[in-house]
Amino acid sequence: MKTARILPLLLSLSIGQALADTPINLSHDATPNARISVSNVKGAVTITAWDRNQVQVGGRLGEGAKPLAIEGSDSSMTIRVESQGKSGWFNWNNENSMGSTTLDIRVPKGASLDVDVVSAPLSIDGIEGGKIKANTVSGKARVNARSPSIDVDSVSGSIELAGNADRVALQTVSGDILAPNVGSDAELQTVSGRIRVSGGPWRKLNLSTVSGDVQLAGGLAPNGTFDVDSMSGDVQVQVPSNLSAVIHANTFSGDLRSDFGTVQKVEHGPGSELQATAGSGSAKMKIETFSGDLRIRRQD
Known part of the structure; x- marks a missing residue:
């Protein structure tokens, strides 16, 4: 009798688990420079470029999610994980109650990406030539690409950028920004995260932070502009010895030191x-801090 009661229970649990964790195996032909949008609330998203003119999606679909499909044409398509319940601002609990979905996506190397994730780490690797835009709330974003433009916004997750991008716009609230090879145009913002960025020569660099420490290393293009604003974070700037720029720097209560010119106390x-x-x-270089220390160093 006990066995008769236990077997249906085990069968029910087995079926429930199978439904809760469904394998994904989808593919769609794509143009070499297709525009691909991806959305996932919870889980993980990994996007890897390959030499095929095809989009392929693997991974596992979380409990409570609608069956997944690749929607759109060969040149523009969408991959969106959605709740089986109603979606929208007034039904966010349906999205929040979904199980974790893992997306492993292959795309053409020249594809452009638009990715939105919430509680999901994001990894993008191998894109060459396409533009990248990504938004994440609490997941870490890692991008390794050669792109004319990379735009990443994060709330509490860090941003790690490898490869090379002519133009970058990276913004976090409490996450760090790490980018060792930023091209000629950079917009960098954080509240409390650290910023570690190298690159240039910059035609335009704008950076602002509240309490995060900053380390910048790179040169300026002729007629370039370099603008850094920090409230309480320390700022360290390293520039080439052959720098050609007018430098204006000041701090209200922090310590200011420079290998160029002579630091003066305000009247x-x-x-x-x-x-x-x-x-x-x-x-032109303009660097301002309120209470953070400021160092301007000459690279050997």
């Missing part, structure tokens, strides 16, 4: 400032 108040010209002064 009224505790602050320090620097007005200096390196080389012919073709570019």
